[in-house]
Amino acid sequence: MLFLAEMEVRLPPDMPPERVDELTGRERQYSQALQRDGRWPHLWRVAGRWANVSVLDVSSVDELHELLSGLPLFPYLDIRVTPLARHPNAINRGEDDA
Amino acid sequence: MLFLAEMEVRLPPDMPPERVDELTGRERQYSQALQRDGRWPHLWRVAGRWANVSVLDVSSVDELHELLSGLPLFPYLDIRVTPLARHPNAINRGEDDA
Amino acid sequence: MLFLAEMEVRLPPDMPPERVDELTGRERQYSQALQRDGRWPHLWRVAGRWANVSVLDVSSVDELHELLSGLPLFPYLDIRVTPLARHPNAINRGEDDA
Amino acid sequence: MLFLAEMEVRLPPDMPPERVDELTGRERQYSQALQRDGRWPHLWRVAGRWANVSVLDVSSVDELHELLSGLPLFPYLDIRVTPLARHPNAINRGEDDA
Amino acid sequence: MLFLAEMEVRLPPDMPPERVDELTGRERQYSQALQRDGRWPHLWRVAGRWANVSVLDVSSVDELHELLSGLPLFPYLDIRVTPLARHPNAINRGEDDA
Amino acid sequence: MLFLAEMEVRLPPDMPPERVDELTGRERQYSQALQRDGRWPHLWRVAGRWANVSVLDVSSVDELHELLSGLPLFPYLDIRVTPLARHPNAINRGEDDA
Amino acid sequence: MLFLAEMEVRLPPDMPPERVDELTGRERQYSQALQRDGRWPHLWRVAGRWANVSVLDVSSVDELHELLSGLPLFPYLDIRVTPLARHPNAINRGEDDA
Amino acid sequence: MLFLAEMEVRLPPDMPPERVDELTGRERQYSQALQRDGRWPHLWRVAGRWANVSVLDVSSVDELHELLSGLPLFPYLDIRVTPLARHPNAINRGEDDA
Amino acid sequence: MLFLAEMEVRLPPDMPPERVDELTGRERQYSQALQRDGRWPHLWRVAGRWANVSVLDVSSVDELHELLSGLPLFPYLDIRVTPLARHPNAINRGEDDA
Amino acid sequence: MLFLAEMEVRLPPDMPPERVDELTGRERQYSQALQRDGRWPHLWRVAGRWANVSVLDVSSVDELHELLSGLPLFPYLDIRVTPLARHPNAINRGEDDA
Numbered sequence: 004m005l006f007l008a009e010m011e012v013r014l015p016p017d018m019p020p021e022r023v024d025e026l027t028g029r030e031r032q033y034s035q036a037l038q039r040d041g042r043w044p045h046l047w048r049v050a051g052r053w054a055n056v057s058v059l060d061v062s063s064v065d066e067l068h069e070l071l072s073g074l075p076l077f078p079y080l081d082i083r084v085t086p087l088a089r090h091p092n093a094i095n096r097g098e099d100d101a
Numbered sequence: 102m103l104f105l106a107e108m109e110v111r112l113p114p115d116m117p118p119e120r121v122d123e124l125t126g127r128e129r130q131y132s133q134a135l136q137r138d139g140r141w142p143h144l145w146r147v148a149g150r151w152a153n154v155s156v157l158d159v160s161s162v163d164e165l166h167e168l169l170s171g172l173p174l175f176p177y178l179d180i181r182v183t184p185l186a187r188h189p190n191a192i193n194r195g196e197d198d199a
Numbered sequence: 200m201l202f203l204a205e206m207e208v209r210l211p212p213d214m215p216p217e218r219v220d221e222l223t224g225r226e227r228q229y230s231q232a233l234q235r236d237g238r239w240p241h242l243w244r245v246a247g248r249w250a251n252v253s254v255l256d257v258s259s260v261d262e263l264h265e266l267l268s269g270l271p272l273f274p275y276l277d278i279r280v281t282p283l284a285r286h287p288n289a290i291n292r293g294e295d296d297a
Numbered sequence: 298m299l300f301l302a303e304m305e306v307r308l309p310p311d312m313p314p315e316r317v318d319e320l321t322g323r324e325r326q327y328s329q330a331l332q333r334d335g336r337w338p339h340l341w342r343v344a345g346r347w348a349n350v351s352v353l354d355v356s357s358v359d360e361l362h363e364l365l366s367g368l369p370l371f372p373y374l375d376i377r378v379t380p381l382a383r384h385p386n387a388i389n390r391g392e393d394d395a
Numbered sequence: 396m397l398f399l400a401e402m403e404v405r406l407p408p409d410m411p412p413e414r415v416d417e418l419t420g421r422e423r424q425y426s427q428a429l430q431r432d433g434r435w436p437h438l439w440r441v442a443g444r445w446a447n448v449s450v451l452d453v454s455s456v457d458e459l460h461e462l463l464s465g466l467p468l469f470p471y472l473d474i475r476v477t478p479l480a481r482h483p484n485a486i487n488r489g490e491d492d493a
Numbered sequence: 494m495l496f497l498a499e500m501e502v503r504l505p506p507d508m509p510p511e512r513v514d515e516l517t518g519r520e521r522q523y524s525q526a527l528q529r530d531g532r533w534p535h536l537w538r539v540a541g542r543w544a545n546v547s548v549l550d551v552s553s554v555d556e557l558h559e560l561l562s563g564l565p566l567f568p569y570l571d572i573r574v575t576p577l578a579r580h581p582n583a584i585n586r587g588e589d590d591a
Numbered sequence: 592m593l594f595l596a597e598m599e600v601r602l603p604p605d606m607p608p609e610r611v612d613e614l615t616g617r618e619r620q621y622s623q624a625l626q627r628d629g630r631w632p633h634l635w636r637v638a639g640r641w642a643n644v645s646v647l648d649v650s651s652v653d654e655l656h657e658l659l660s661g662l663p664l665f666p667y668l669d670i671r672v673t674p675l676a677r678h679p680n681a682i683n684r685g686e687d688d689a
Numbered sequence: 690m691l692f693l694a695e696m697e698v699r700l701p702p703d704m705p706p707e708r709v710d711e712l713t714g715r716e717r718q719y720s721q722a723l724q725r726d727g728r729w730p731h732l733w734r735v736a737g738r739w740a741n742v743s744v745l746d747v748s749s750v751d752e753l754h755e756l757l758s759g760l761p762l763f764p765y766l767d768i769r770v771t772p773l774a775r776h777p778n779a780i781n782r783g784e785d786d787a
Numbered sequence: 788m789l790f791l792a793e794m795e796v797r798l799p800p801d802m803p804p805e806r807v808d809e810l811t812g813r814e815r816q817y818s819q820a821l822q823r824d825g826r827w828p829h830l831w832r833v834a835g836r837w838a839n840v841s842v843l844d845v846s847s848v849d850e851l852h853e854l855l856s857g858l859p860l861f862p863y864l865d866i867r868v869t870p871l872a873r874h875p876n877a878i879n880r881g882e883d884d885a
Numbered sequence: 886m887l888f889l890a891e892m893e894v895r896l897p898p899d900m901p902p903e904r905v906d907e908l909t910g911r912e913r914q915y916s917q918a919l920q921r922d923g924r925w926p927h928l929w930r931v932a933g934r935w936a937n938v939s940v941l942d943v944s945s946v947d948e949l950h951e952l953l954s955g956l957p958l959f960p961y962l963d964i965r966v967t968p969l970a971r972h973p974n975a976i977n978r979g980e981d982d983a
Contacts, residue, residue, distance in 0.1 A: 004260050005145060006282065007154055008345060015310040016897040016960070034190045045143075045156075047103060047185035050950040051890060051964035055188055056105055058143075064200050068284035068344040078310070082345035086202065086282055087145035088264035090153055092132045102946050104968065106737060113702040114211040114274070148264040149204060149278035162886050166736040166970035176702070180737035184888065184968055186950035201341060203350055212407040212470070230386045241339075241352075243299060243381035246460040247400060247474035251384055252301055254339075283341035286349055288328045298456050300478065302541060309506040358396050362480035362540040372506070376541035380398065380478055382460035397537060399546055408603040408666070426582045437535075437548075439495060439577035442656040443596060443670035447580055448497055450535075479537035482545055484524045494652050496674065498835060505800040554592050558676035558834040568800070572835035576594065576674055578656035593831065595840055604701040604764070622876045633829075633842075635789060635871035638754040639694060639768035643874055644791055646829075675831035678839055680818045690848050691929060692870065693938055720974045731927075731940075733887060733969035741972055742889055744927075750788050754872035772790065772870055773929035774852035776937055778916045792933060799898040852932040862898070866933035 005044075005060055006067055007085040012053040014079050029075035042070065058087070103142075103158055103185040104165055108178050110151040127173035140168065156185070201240075201256055202263055203281040208249040210275050225271035238266065254283070299338075299354055300361055301379040306347040308373050323369035336364065352381070397436075397452055398459055399477040404445040406471050421467035434462065450479070495534075495550055496557055497575040502543040504569050519565035532560065548577070593632075593648055594655055595673040600641040602667050617663035630658065646675070691730075691746055692753055693771040698739040700765050715761040728756065744773070789828075789844055790851055791869040796837040798863050813859040826854065842871070887926075887942055888949055889967040894935040896961050911957040924952065940969070 014023060037043035037059075045058035061067045071082055112121060135141035135157075143156035159165045169180055210219060233239035233255075241254035257263045267278055308317060331337035331353075339352035355361045365376060406415060429435035429451075437450035453459045463474055504513060527533035527549075535548035551557045561572060602611060625631035625647075633646040649655045659670055700709060723729035723745075731744035747753045757768055798807060821827035821843075829842035845851045855866055896905060919925035919941075927940035943949045953964055 031190045035192050038192045046188045046191045048188040048950055050184040050186045050946050051953040051966040056183065056185060064282040064284045064344050067282065068342055071345040084282055084345040085154065086148040086260040086263065086280055087154060088148045088261045090144045090146040092129045093144045094133050094136045146264055148260050149267040149280040162736050162968040163970045165968065166734055169737040182737040182968055184946040184949065184966055186947045227386045231388050234388045242384045242387045244384040244460055246380040246382045246456050247463040247476040252379065252381060281350065282344040283350060284344045286340045286342040288325045289340045290329050290332045358478040358480045358540050361478065362538055365541040378478055378541040380456040380459065380476055382456045423582045427584050430584045438580045438583045440580040440656055442576040442578045442652050443659040443672040448575065448577060477546065478540040479546060480540045482536045482538040484521045485536045486525050486528045554674040554834050555676045557674065558832055561835045574674055574835040576652040576655065576672055578653045619876045623878050626878045634874045634877045636754055636874040638750050638870040638872045639757040639770040644871060673840065674834040675840060676834045678830045678832040680815045681830045682819050682822045717974045721976050724976045732972045732975045734972040736968040736970045742967065742969060750870040751872045753870065770870055771938065772848040772851065772868055772932040773938060774849045774932045776928045776930040778913045779928045780917050780920045848932050852930055855933040868933040
């Protein structure tokens with residue numbers, strides 16, 4: 004089951020650089036683990052912003068929230084979620100995308 | 102090069118059903134041709150709306166506009182485009198997604 | 200799995216009263232069938248508006264969209280969907296609400 | 298009498314973790330007491346956000362405000378309230394939901 | 396129990412003048428009956444707009460919606476409702492205003 | 494002459510409690526003096542928010558601004574003003590309300 | 592007493608040209624009469640829009656609404672009113688501007 | 690003197706195709722004449738929309754409005770204007786861009 | 788050439804009072820010098836807000852930006868500029884207003 | 886390939902002046918280098934704001950993001966990007982502008 008998640012990063016301007024590095028380092032690991040196990044199939048950068056467009060593949064809304072609220076940067080993210088259904092015109096229904 | 106396109110369909114309420122059918126039929130063909138040739142890699146329905154979230158893969162902005170303005174439903178679409186860059190945390194940079 | 204659906208009804212002002220009656224009659228039947236089978240557990244009217252706040256209980260986003268797009272009034276509805284997860288402070292997790 | 302309350306939590310980024318724990322601990326107790334006495338019949342998490350969707354059952358607007366302004370997190374909450382009336386299509390009018 | 400109702404009138408531009416007169420005439424009667432029985436204690440015009448700011452005094456949200464949806468102009472009104480509680484600084488709590 | 498004033502209080506989260514108490518104490522006195530002399534005829538709390546809906550009765554816009562900018566909490570208020578005219582359907586034009 | 596009025600003209604696209612001419616002709620006369628008697632001291636066009644920015648000088652909000660609602664184009668105007676007070680830094684307080 | 694003009698085209702859905710062709714044909718001629726005489730130095734299409742981003746070079750705001758309101762499509766355009774000043778970091782101040 | 792400038796003042800809540808006084812004192816001098824030389828013909832306070840509505844008379848957009856960015860409070864101002872053209876219905880075109 | 890980038894600068898109010906100078910100095914150098922190599926063909930100041938309107942000429946979205954995220958002020962910029970296509974009415978298609 005797919006969900007679009009649009010995430011905007013908003014760090015406090017006075018966060019020490021080491022803290023930023025530590026958080027973004029853990030974010031990378033967390034994100035890549037989820038990409039590898041197939042639950043975060045798409046991750047793109049929004050050009051010009053510290054923001055991303057993601058597609059997540061989970062089996063329930065609870066799992067989705069658990070996954071998102073576990074992001075190391077979660078306290079600094081503004082996330083908007085849109086549930087995605089199969090499109091009747093899509094030719095690859097139900098496999099890698101659904 | 103990838104672009105997110107969020108499309109909302111707004112048909113005039115008095116459009117005759119045959120006209121709707123004809124337009125949506127042509128839209129399906131147009132969309133599926135682009136999916137098959139790889140330029141429309143992702144197409145999802147927004148749950149609860151006559152709207153979709155799409156990712157388009159084109160080699161220029163001109164090609165993107167040509168592709169979108171050629172949609173049979175284009176006069177009735179409200180389309181918002183977001184340019185997508187590679188995300189530094191993405192593990193599959195540049196292949197199946199780009 | 201629960202989703203909040205906020206629905207606003209926008210009929211064309213020149214729709215004939217019989218057509219309005221027919222649509223709202225079918226809407227009532229459709230809605231009550233889903234309430235009875237447990238997939239539409241909550242339905243409230245927004246005071247002062249021709250709008251409702253609903254909670255739907257489905258097993259997938261595809262089922263959610265199928266359910267909503269099958270509403271007789273769907274072409275005239277503006278629907279916003281919010282996925283709902285269990286709240287850690289909720290005392291009745293997962294039973295009568297899910 | 299039911300009211301929808303959409304609550305968004307916005308803690309100052311520099312609040313000490315112990316203070317956060319203390320506040321959220323008291324929030325949980327406060328919220329669960331109200332759930333138990335029937336005045337907070339529904340409490341859901343908005344997926345991807347530190348936010349909730351709640352339905353409150355009170356006998357007056359004054360009681361509603363007293364209840365909400367008593368939340369330990371109240372100074373950090375952005376709350377939007379929508380009064381809910383019975384929906385004519387609802388099959389369980391007036392009992393557990395109203 | 397008081398509710399603020401902000402109402403904006405939006406008639407279709409092609410409504411025949413007689414129909415407008417009939418509706419606004421019935422609206423005046425309906426509104427004045429409610430003012431006389433005390434349920435519509437305040438009614439003001441928003442300067443420069445075909446809109447009003449009203450305060451309604453009802454004993455439940457159901458009564459509020461019944462009252463508002465009974466307005467002859469209801470199909471053409473955009474109404475926003477805000478529940479009003481007693482203000483701790485108000486000196487005349489509960490009498491002529493409630 | 495009546496004006497609707499919608500006021501939202503936004504104190505800095507790190508204001509010391511004594512300062513908050515002092516300001517809100519002075520606010521109460523200031524507000525009640527104006528209520529007693531008839532220039533602040535209505536004051537309601539917006540349910541769920543640190544906000545109020547007020548109606549002010551002044552003889553000029555200059556007096557209105559003087560009154561509002563004299564509020565002890567003024568530096569922390571977001572105030573929106575709407576000029577109110579008599580409504581043609583109002584039955585008590587010009588007396589206690591105007 | 593001064594009020595800023597921002598007016599946007601929205602004629603139905605199918606209004607016959609003669610009707611447009613008649614309305615705009617009467618609007619011009621109405622507007623110029625008010626400019627001559629001093630109640631409409633400033634009238635500017637918003638570049639690129641069928642819209643204006645106006646300053647009106649009236650002795651009450653009722654007079655303001657009477658003046659604005661008497662505009663021949665009133666049914667097709669979207670008007671936003673802002674009450675203007677003397678600015679403490681203004682050097683010509685109260686004369687030609689008030 | 691440069692102004693950014695963002696123009697969105699909104700034709701009534703029932704405009705006859707010949708009328709659309711006639712208007713867009715005249716629009717093209719009008720626009721190209723202004724491009725040739727240097728007053729419309731930049732004209733770009735917004736990808737995915739019937740909209741453009743333009744930069745206009747005029748000697749006064751009156752000339753700007755005259756130019757824009759003379760567009761054959763003007764009654765169907767939603768235009769937002771932003772005045773552009775020289776940027777202190779720009780290396781080609783005042784020549785080809787101004 | 789006239790421009791409407793709507794300015795909202797947003798000082799950091801912890802700015803020392805002497806700094807506020809110094810800035811607002813210099814703002815007053817700067818503003819009054821421009822009013823005297825005719826480039827700031829209108830300056831009004833928005834009732835209920837620390838904000839103003841101004842009309843500026845300059846000979847270019849560069850001059851406008853130089854004037855506005857020279858305001859002592861500029862770093863704390865949110866300014867929206869609207870270019871104003873002569874209105875065809877205005878009876879005093881081009882003199883005291885332009 | 887052209888992109889419109891609208892950039893708004895938002896420095897923390899307590900940033901030390903030397904830090905501001907250092908950042909804006911590096912921003913100037915970075916920006917002018919890109920202007921000289923042709924990738925930042927247009928750069929304008931938005932009158933009255935610490936903001937700019939830019940047009941960037943890049944060969945991919947990745948290059949665009951790399952360019953923008955490399956701005957010394959990037960952590961303090963709010964950037965909105967709009968992809969620009971050739972306009973069918975533009976007379977200088979494809980050369981200096983495209």
